[in-house]
Amino acid sequence: MPRASDPSLLARLERLELRARTAVEGLAGGSHQSNAFGASTTFAQHREYVPGDDVRSLDWKLMARTERDIVRQYEEETDLTCYLVLDASASMRFGSLDWSKHEYGTWVAAALAYLLSLQTDNFALAITQGAEITKWMPPRRGESNRVALIETLDQIEANGEGDPGTGLEAAVARMERRGLVVWISDCLGEPENAVRAASRLRHDGHDLITLRILDPAEIDFPYGRHTRFEALEGINHLLLEPRAVRDAYLDEFEKHGATLRRGLRALRTDFRRLPTSDALDIGLNSFLSARTARLRRSRR
Numbered sequence: 001m002p003r004a005s006d007p008s009l010l011a012r013l014e015r016l017e018l019r020a021r022t023a024v025e026g027l028a029g030g031s032h033q034s035n036a037f038g039a040s041t042t043f044a045q046h047r048e049y050v051p052g053d054d055v056r057s058l059d060w061k062l063m064a065r066t067e068r069d070i071v072r073q074y075e076e077e078t079d080l081t082c083y084l085v086l087d088a089s090a091s092m093r094f095g096s097l098d099w100s101k102h103e104y105g106t107w108v109a110a111a112l113a114y115l116l117s118l119q120t121d122n123f124a125l126a127i128t129q130g131a132e133i134t135k136w137m138p139p140r141r142g143e144s145n146r147v148a149l150i151e152t153l154d155q156i157e158a159n160g161e162g163d164p165g166t167g168l169e170a171a172v173a174r175m176e177r178r179g180l181v182v183w184i185s186d187c188l189g190e191p192e193n194a195v196r197a198a199s200r201l202r203h204d205g206h207d208l209i210t211l212r213i214l215d216p217a218e219i220d221f222p223y224g225r226h227t228r229f230e231a232l233e234g235i236n237h238l239l240l241e242p243r244a245v246r247d248a249y250l251d252e253f254e255k256h257g258a259t260l261r262r263g264l265r266a267l268r269t270d271f272r273r274l275p276t277s278d279a280l281d282i283g284l285n286s287f288l289s290a291r292t293a294r295l296r297r298s299r300r
Contacts, residue, residue: 005022005023005111005279005280005281005284006279007097007099007104007107007276007277007278007279007280008098009022010022010023010107010280011098011099011103016106016107016110016150016153016154017110017150019107019110019111020107020110020111020113020114020150021114023107023111023114023280023281023284024111024114024115024118024284046059046062046070046071046072047070047071048068048069048070048071049069049070049071050141054071054120057071057072057120058070058071058072059071059072080119080121080122080179080180080291080294081121081122081123081124081139081177081178081179081180082112082116082121082122082123082124082139082179082180082181082182082291083123083124083125083126083139083171083175083179083180083181083182083206084109084112084113084123084124084125084126084149084182084184085126085128085167085168085171085181085182085183085184085185086105086106086109086125086126086127086128086153086156086184086185087105087128087129087164087167087168087183087184087185087186087187088102088105088127088128088129088134088156088157088158088159088160089128089129089130089158089159089160089161089162089164089167090129090158090159090160090161091158091186091188092105092158092185092186092213093158093159094186094215094218095215095276096215096216096217097215097216097276097277099276100158100215100276101158101186101213101214101215101276102157102158104213104274104276105184105185105213106153106154106156107280108184108211108213108274108280108283108284109125109149109153109184110149110150110153111280111284112182112284112287113125113146113149113150114146115284115287115288116141116146117141117142117143117145117146119291120141121141121291122139122140122141122177122179123139123140123141123145123146123149124136124137124138124139124140124175125137125149125152125153126171126174127152127156128164128167128168128170128171129158129159129160129162129167130160130161130162130163130164130166130167131162131163131166131167131170132160132162132167132170133167133170133171133174134156134160135152135156136171136174137149137152138174139177139179162189163189163190163193164185164186164187164188164189164194165187165189165190165191165192165193165194165195165196165197166189166193166197168183168185168194168197168198168201169193169196169197169200172197172200172201172204172206175204175206178204178205178206179206179207179294180206180207180208180209180290180291180294181201181206181207181208181209182208182209182211182287183208183209183210183211184211184213185210185211185212185213186212186213186214186218187210187212187260191256191259191260191263192263194210194260194263194264195260195263195264195266195267198210198263198264198267198269199267201269202267202268202269207269207270207290207293207294208264208267208269208270209269209270209271209272209286209287209290210264210269210270210271210272211272211274211283211286211287212257212260212271212272212273212274213274213276214273214274214275214276215275215276216275216276216277218253219253219275221246221249221250221253223246224243257273270286270289270290272286
């Protein structure tokens with residue numbers, strides 16, 4: 001039976017909000033359930049109330065004594081800030097299935113925002129198109145932030161040229177608080193640009209998860225007949241006999257991926273390749289593992 005986070009099922013749902021909720025609820029109830037999912041009941045500390053906090057966490061007795069708005073924090077709520085960086089450059093429009101890499105990427109981002117909202121974390125969104133940041137939502141927590149983020153993802157279209165690694169580096173300059181950065185991209189740029197951005201992130205005290213979104217046709221190059229390949233970034237096109245170039249393409253593609261993966265992992269960052277045919281819970285579990293690791297380090 002297909003999982004709730006299977007993209008072939010999510011593609012049938014009309015609203016991004018519903019796709020995100022379905023993917024996350026499928027994770028919570030499925031065989032890949034994480035211990036980090038849901039609220040913890042182990043008390044950690046008190047802190048000042050900020051807009052967006054769940055009013056159920058208010059400590060009314062302490063508020064009566066101090067005349068200040070105070071909430072109780074639990075172990076899994078130690079004020080994590082997560083930055084979602086979505087590559088929406090033109091290459092993300094590609095798709096050999098009923099959905100594109102861009103659509104799949106928005107599903108991943110929306111599902112992560114839903115998880116972050118459940119965990120009462122702060123979360124931000126950066127949309128990059130090539131080297132440009134075309135949308136920035138600063139880190140906030142709460143339902144209203146999640147709704148605004150979903151609306152933004154619904155409106156954005158994949159467009160623009162340039163190296164996605166350069167876009168990630170531009171986003172770093174906006175990140176004022178240390179946190180967990182989730183980069184959602186096909187990473188079809190120069191590996192050294194991505195590694196340079198990751199190095200700056202690590203230098204600034206951030207953790208990084210790279211979720212590399214790829215279409216199965218990019219991975220396997222299944223074309224068999226004389227084919228015209230159109231450039232999504234630029235105006236060039238190629239007429240090729242795919243069988244004559246398949247081995248060379250796959251060799252270069254794997255070399256590019258290996259260089260990227262090796263450079264990012266050398267910086268102690270997490271890297272996961274996500275074909276758009278895979279269920280979303282693979283990426284969600286990678287995120288939850290990295291989130292739990294950062295929270296544990298922050299409590300030491």
